[in-house]
Amino acid sequence: MTFRPQEPAEPLRYTVEGVVLESDEGDVRLAGTFTRPQSGLRTAAVLLIPGSGAHDRDEQVCGHRPFLVLADHLTRSGIAVLRLDDRGVGESTGDKDQCTHNDLLRDVRLALEFLAAHEDVDATRLGLIGHSEGAVLAAAAATRYKQLALIVLMGCPTLPGEQTIHEQSALISRQAGATDAQVAHERRMNEEVFAVLKCPIRHESAREQILSILASHLKSWQDQPVEDDEVATHINRMADTVLTPAFRSFLNCEPALHFRRVRCPVLALFGELDIQVPPALHMQVLREALSAAGNPDVTIEEFPGLNHLFQTATSGAISEYEVIEETIAPSVLERLSDWIRSRTHDGAAEQQHAADVAARRRSC
Numbered sequence: 001m002t003f004r005p006q007e008p009a010e011p012l013r014y015t016v017e018g019v020v021l022e023s024d025e026g027d028v029r030l031a032g033t034f035t036r037p038q039s040g041l042r043t044a045a046v047l048l049i050p051g052s053g054a055h056d057r058d059e060q061v062c063g064h065r066p067f068l069v070l071a072d073h074l075t076r077s078g079i080a081v082l083r084l085d086d087r088g089v090g091e092s093t094g095d096k097d098q099c100t101h102n103d104l105l106r107d108v109r110l111a112l113e114f115l116a117a118h119e120d121v122d123a124t125r126l127g128l129i130g131h132s133e134g135a136v137l138a139a140a141a142a143t144r145y146k147q148l149a150l151i152v153l154m155g156c157p158t159l160p161g162e163q164t165i166h167e168q169s170a171l172i173s174r175q176a177g178a179t180d181a182q183v184a185h186e187r188r189m190n191e192e193v194f195a196v197l198k199c200p201i202r203h204e205s206a207r208e209q210i211l212s213i214l215a216s217h218l219k220s221w222q223d224q225p226v227e228d229d230e231v232a233t234h235i236n237r238m239a240d241t242v243l244t245p246a247f248r249s250f251l252n253c254e255p256a257l258h259f260r261r262v263r264c265p266v267l268a269l270f271g272e273l274d275i276q277v278p279p280a281l282h283m284q285v286l287r288e289a290l291s292a293a294g295n296p297d298v299t300i301e302e303f304p305g306l307n308h309l310f311q312t313a314t315s316g317a318i319s320e321y322e323v324i325e326e327t328i329a330p331s332v333l334e335r336l337s338d339w340i341r342s343r344t345h346d347g348a349a350e351q352q353h354a355a356d357v358a359a360r361r362r363s364c
Helices: 066-076 101-117 133-144 161-175 180-197 203-219 228-242 245-251 255-259 279-292 330-343 347-363
Strands: 014-022 029-037 043-049 080-084 121-131 148-154 266-271 298-303
Touching: 014 101, 029 043, 029 066, 029 101, 043 066, 043 101, 043 133, 043 330, 066 080, 066 330, 080 101, 101 121, 101 133, 101 245, 121 133, 121 330, 133 148, 133 255, 148 330, 161 180, 161 245, 180 203, 180 245, 203 228, 228 245, 255 279, 266 279, 266 330, 279 298, 298 330
Parallel strands: 043 080, 043 121, 121 148, 148 266, 266 298
Antiparallel strands: 014 029, 029 080
């Protein structure tokens, strides 16, 4: 794993604790890291929720560890942070691909119970920070767990899941050089696959139909036909992905239904160059849904020149993620810590934070 410039180095000047959370039912065990200031005060605390796919506690992606960088910044700013390995990753049990949103919300509840019970945490100042699909989960959790003091949504999909996937696929394909005909071809294929996934039929029957659809479309791929000996490998891999409970849960999700019920303070951040969750498609939907909720404390911001990972980018293409040295733009980190502290203000904690900042500056 390549060390990136923003990753923390010793001395950390805060407490790092390995934790293991176990559900009351005993069916899931989640391992992670809890970092907290050494102030001796009960602090605000946040849980970090990663996007789709199975991630470790640092949300490791394309040679970067954004949750490690984010946790370090927030903890140095006086905010405790819990981040966990997804089910089936690292030391956590289970399989995230087999989880629906309801399963993952149980994991959020388990994490919040840990934070609320911790002696160094103020249970009235708990928050969630979700990235991408994790932001949808954060919003859903806010409608269930009224003790939340705030949520932060980073690159949050706001359209129905199926529409989000169609729009995302088209943007990514065009960014990679696909023609309009190829984009339309891919759309037709996905529409047929998704129609099968939304029908209440047995897994085996659904798989047969999906394999047939995928084979037909791949063999007729315009300008770039797939060779016969490659078709079986492609279609089986694609079928494995779309048939998982995790994919079907996102396909059928309606994020706006959650946003219309969120009452706690919300900070939503989008990157101008994000081609996975483009601001032009998603910001207005979020704004309207939170307004319908009657939520009086909503901040929605677009950061110029940033991609889906909130890196300073040139085009926003996924291929850029790994070659960019920056993990998260400093302006985003500062905005997050400033906003969270403003919504979880505690006079003594703020004085301690100011003293810590002054001490760090003197030591530089």
